[in-house]
Amino acid sequence: ETGVTQSPTHLIKTRGQQVTLRCSSQSGHNTVSWYQQALGQGPQFIFQYYREEENGRGNFPPRFSGLQFPNYSSELNVNALELDDSALYLCASSLGTGELFFGEGSRLTVL
Amino acid sequence: DQQVKQNSPSLSVQEGRISILNCDYTNSMFDYFLWYKKYPAEGPTFLISISSIKDKNEDGRFTVFLNKSAKHLSLHIVPSQPGDSAVYFCAARLYNFNKFYFGSGTKLNVKP
Numbered sequence: 001e002t003g004v005t006q007s008p009t010h011l012i013k014t015r016g017q018q019v020t021l022r023c024s025s026q027s028g029h030n031t032v033s034w035y036q037q038a039l040g041q042g043p044q045f046i047f048q049y050y051r052e053e054e055n056g057r058g059n060f061p062p063r064f065s066g067l068q069f070p071n072y073s074s075e076l077n078v079n080a081l082e083l084d085d086s087a088l089y090l091c092a093s094s095l096g097t098g099e100l101f102f103g104e105g106s107r108l109t110v111l
Numbered sequence: 112d113q114q115v116k117q118n119s120p121s122l123s124v125q126e127g128r129i130s131i132l133n134c135d136y137t138n139s140m141f142d143y144f145l146w147y148k149k150y151p152a153e154g155p156t157f158l159i160s161i162s163s164i165k166d167k168n169e170d171g172r173f174t175v176f177l178n179k180s181a182k183h184l185s186l187h188i189v190p191s192q193p194g195d196s197a198v199y200f201c202a203a204r205l206y207n208f209n210k211f212y213f214g215s216g217t218k219l220n221v222k223p
Binding site: 004006031033035040041042043044045048050055056058090092094096097099100101102103104105 | 115117145147152153154155156157160200202204208209210211212213214215216
């Protein structure tokens with residue numbers, strides 16, 4: 001059974017650019033959630049996808065968008081990057097409303 | 112608005128003793144609570160959970176206590192081991208959603 005995998009693990013962008021982060025969910029999990037963890041804080045909910053549709057969204061602007069594919073993998077896209085977007089982005093998969101299983105995260109630095 | 116709070120950013124405990132990590136929440140609509148452990152350069156790992164209909168759940172050295180009237184939960188680790196040194200996050204799920212609110216974490220250091 002494969003766990004949650006994320007790519008890339010680290011990346012550096014400049015302000016105004018766009019970024020795409022990718023996530024493969026754990027085998028059999030149909031729900032994917034994305035969280036942002038800023039330095040010294042806990043993960044904050046960005047949004048969740050279930051069966052390829054957004055199924056809940058946190059307090060993030062529309063320039064944060066996502067996709068879920070038929071194989072339950074997912075992408076997080078952030079447009080018009082700002083310095084405050086620098087954070088660890090965590091993908092988590094789950095089966096329905098059960099506990100979340102996290103990947104190792106993608107660390108984004110915006111210069 | 113921080114709905115889940117961990118007021119102790121760090122905790123240091125001697126090996127073999129008890130570690131007690133605390134968490135407070137404000138939303139009475141939370142129905143499920145979890146603890147996650149996070150090592151550097153890794154994602155959070157699920158540790159133990161408790162439903163809002165229970166007041167205690169035990170799994171080996173780890174016990175979670177829930178006091179709904181005080182809106183407080185705690186994680187007890189007995190006995191503590193150096194390998195338990197990590198950042199611990201408590202999380203709460205909003206009823207009927209799969210949205211989790213996390214505390215800011217407590218860094219536990221277990222000294223040999």
